[in-house]
Amino acid sequence: MTVFIIRRLMQTAIVLVVMSMIVFVGVFAIGDPTAILISADSDMIERERAIAALGLDKPLWEQYLYFVGGAFRGDLGKSFVFNMPALQLILQRLPATLELAFAALVIAIFVGVPLGMYAGYRPESPVSKAIMAGSILGFSLPTFWVGLMMIMVFAVQLGWLPSTGRGHTATVFGVTTSLVTPDGLAHVLLPAVNLALLKLSLVCRLARAGMRENMLMDYVKFARAKGLTARRVVMVHVFKNILIPLVTVTGLELGNLIAFSVVTETVFAWPGMGKLIIDSINNLDRPVIVAYLLVTVSMFVFINLAVDILYSVLDPRVRLSEAKG
């Protein structure tokens, strides 16, 4: 297991270096940030001053080496736009994104798994058919549109929930979150449901497929023959077996929820990382873009690692040292 983890971390380092280079060159190719940042009233002297102030007057390789030097000291550069360390800027937004992703994941799992299991248990019932039809909608309706519709219905027409932003936060066990205040929960509900919809459908379908497959297995027949109740067969034995694919997929999707919930964050003006990356790309704020992607890649690597470890716990047949990936 140790060898496995070390090998993983080494691969990660290579991925990070290659990616930082690609992003550096890519952002450089898009254009000159000063052309966007500088006030239109400015003259040539001011433009040159700004270029020098942002360190853009040096050749690209020199800028990159400077960045790498800083990165080794834990400094990923200062945002051009905010004049704050890029990493600090990202970490500031991280709690908002994490709580949204967490809330969405909870909804996806706690709603999706039972629905999917029911649909798999009674595939012919009209309720199951309705669930499956609903999951198709969840897949195919654009998040953007669903978000706006939810705002129109629940915020504008019914006036039950606030339409935008993050609610009041409170500090619990040293963590500042809006998930513990009533106002915060009211704010997070719509965006979380919006973000969860797609994952919910996915989880629902996976659970249903797993259910149908497992119900035909020998161990289910054996358990029934042994005289176990249907409830115990499904809730304990089958449930454990359908968890394995669910964990893998959910793990990967969690990464997606955190890193790329851009659309939902934009529609609900949620002050998270997704909005930050879009704004930074629009402003060609290279330090933030690079830092963001480095953080994202690291996060994916660790989530995958956690999934692999969890996998081996759930399924004793899996041995981590054998995994070459």
Next chain:
Amino acid sequence: MNRMSWRVLAGAFAAAMISIANPFAIGPAGAQDLTIGLGANVTSIDPHFHNLSPNSNVATHIFDKLIDQDEQQKLVPGLATEWKSLDDTTWEFKLRRGVKFHDGSDFTADDVVATLKRVPWVPNSPSSFRIYTQAITAHEIVDPFTIRFKTAAPYPLLPTDLSTVFIVSKKNEQAPTGDFNNGKAAIGTGPFKFVEYVPGDRIVVTRNDAYWGKKPEWAKATLKLITNNSARVAALLAGDVQLIEAVPATDYAKLKTNANVALSQIVGNRVIYLHVDSYRDQTPFATDKAGAVLPNNPLKDARVRKALSKAINRPAISERIMEGLAIPAGGVLAEGFFGSSPKLKPEAYDPEGARKLLTEAGYPNGFGLTIHGPNDRYPNDEKVLQAVGPMFNRIGIDTKVVTQPWATFASQGSAPNYAYSLMLVGWGAGTGEVSSPLRSLLMTVGPGRGGSNRGRYSNAKVDELTNQALATVDDAKRDKLLQEATEVAMADVGLIPLHYQINVWGTRKGLTYKPRADEYTLAMSVSRSN
């Protein structure tokens, strides 16, 4: 976990959902509180860090300037009660007495000097306010409430330039940007006091009860950053915010008939125009019909530029595409602003005349042209350009339309790349004077001139008249010179104006917003209608 505890959990979850959905859980905002939905991102509370209008918009709540701009961008007294030129290169400003900063300290001439020192000092500024203070070569404090500024040459725009510079306390001359963002140095003399800045989310301010001017009606104002147009409109409809800026054209008609919403609008200081490469002998996107670059740049010929201008049906663009939120333009700044000429009318739609001019210029069959523009910068920018394309086609110019995100477009189309031949851009006159677009868009590129002249238009007469205006301290004379310079440039079609934008704000019923030409959204300008 046994069955029982699952049930308890499920029950708790259901209870939580119900309590969340309870409409009474969300308290109504106090009658003294105002929440505003802003449409653009604010990047700092430091008023000197980034010369960007959303930042200045927020700073206007907390800080004052020596001279203010009213809704029409006319100069009105701020922290200076009066100002005059003693001679061509000396200005005297009388400062307001009895003004206190939010920390209780007195405002004097020392704070003005500290501000002038801080402006060029701010580290890592991506766009400095230095351009508005650099004309001042020396200052002299006559007494704590009288200050004199020296300029190297006659500089009539000094009061205008200073109307963009926020005064900070002398204690914060060396305060870094971070100290403003966390509130430590965010101390001004303005109508509101700083409370909180959450990047990407909101800015909160409270009323300054010791304010020297008219005190705002609101004890507390929250400026929320809602950059998505639909989300901003929804927030207004839901009553989560009481005022939104930049009402999108697509929602304008719907909001107008909504009983819960009131709209206010004004012709803004922004012109949308086409910049034409009239500089190069060969321009990369003017081709023959087969696609080979023409040996001579047809856009250098004023007749061709005039023909392009005549080919554009401006009323159709303003009415159909802008849904009435624009008026056809004939100059670079709408009528009523300082220096704009009432003689300049929008070019009439005349495809026949356009074809005749093309024939005269030696292009009876037209030529090929690719026009460029942004797709995320101005209201309906992409749609406008896509309407202009077929209008050019109608006079025989095979036109291709290419639009890009502003991030790509701006760096390609501007100095030093100048990659395009004809492009759609916009210009907001931050100073409210025609000298602003004239100096940046139409004067020959050079030090302090033509900074955004993306077509590198050059006309000796325009340069001469504008230079003369920029050195004429007498307002009436300057007004006339500016009018003349614009008329010359427009007769020569130095650029092709399309329309002036109309700025629209939406409020909840019962509130009124005093609309502003400079697109600023201020809590001070919101009042109860009755």
